[in-house]
Amino acid sequence: MTALGTAIIGLGSISGVHLKALAGLELAQLKAVVDINEALAKKVAEEYGCDYYTDYKEMLKREDIQVVHLCTAHYLHSPMTIDALKAGKHVLTEKPMAENLESAHKMLQTAAELPEVQLGVIFQNRYNAPSRRMKQAVDSGEYGKLVCLKGLVTWNRTSAYYETEWKGKWATEGGGVLINQSIHTVDLLQWLGGEIAFVKGSISTDSLEGIIEVEDSAHAYISFKSGATAVFYATNAYGRNSPVEVELVFEQATLLQRGDTLYLEQDGKLTILEEPVANTMGEKSYWGMSHELQIRDFYEHLLAGKPFWIDGPEGYNGFRLVMDIYESSRTGQKVVYSGTEVVV
Secondary structure (H helix, E strand, C coil): CCCEEEEEECCCCCHHHHHHHHHCCCCEEEEEEECCCHHHHHHHHHHHCCEEECCHHHHCCCCCCCEEEECCCHHHHHHHHHHHHHCCCEEEECCCCCCCHHHHHHHHHHHHHCCCCCEEECCHHHHCHHHHHHHHHHHHCCCCCEEEEEEEEECECCHHHHCCCCCCCCCCCCCCCCCCCCHHHHHHHHHHHCCEEEEEEEEECCCCECCECCCCEEEEEEEECCCCEEEEEEECECCCCCCCEEEEEECCCEEEEECCEEEEEECCEEEEEECCCCCCCCCCHHHCCCHHHHHHHHHHHHHHCCCCCCEHHHHHHHHHHHHHHHHHHHHCCCEECCCCCCCC
């Protein structure tokens, strides 16, 4: 079976799930890892039997590497994506796709100009069994019309988490809890809810005021063109990392996801539809197991010559909603979606 040569840029925490997923994927062969920390790059390269670099541009010169995974700081996603695409590499970037709208637009423009290579964006929670089941319920109409949704993320980040050169800063992280920890939940709300009519939201810095520039708490009200509405709340000021909650209320039933468990409430009865899958990735449990599923799906699309479904424009949808919540907080006004935004 054909295997695509692969490289990973950035060897921070999230790279672990990419490395483990690739190690078990027959469709990929890890050729190189890249990190400015040479000792770390060398260590990981020895562990996974590949080459290492401290300069990603040197790695991009290799003809035996067709795919690049970006696990770097947010502000590096756009320039690295553009360089990799121009070097003829497919790119799978971690969320968020960029740190601001301008950087994201540059990525999309480059991808549009180079149709021979693909840009994929990691939103692995769309592959979770509860997410897929909720999407099926929305699309099939089996429980009637979708009435309303909610998303809750109550996690904890201390000042120690932000002791890096890029986290906690607008210019490099692009925001706080909204763009980093809870963007997955924001993405699920817009993916499940459909086209947005408007959003109004606000952000605040509560527990980490004076420590970080960005927010540690955010909330939003989303109105969809279908008539459904959603409320969203996220914070890094809670005392622990509680399971994420997503609820969908239909005319005839309610679906509630808490963590990796999906419940159906119908006719006064509560039924479990999906139960948690054992975490074998050896990483943070709340990241889930679906990186492996999305990474495999990306490679299957590449090898089949088919467009990947969570491409740049699709990955941009959740990112744009995050940016619009920031804008609404800044202006105190709702952001109205008058039509499809032209981004390329």
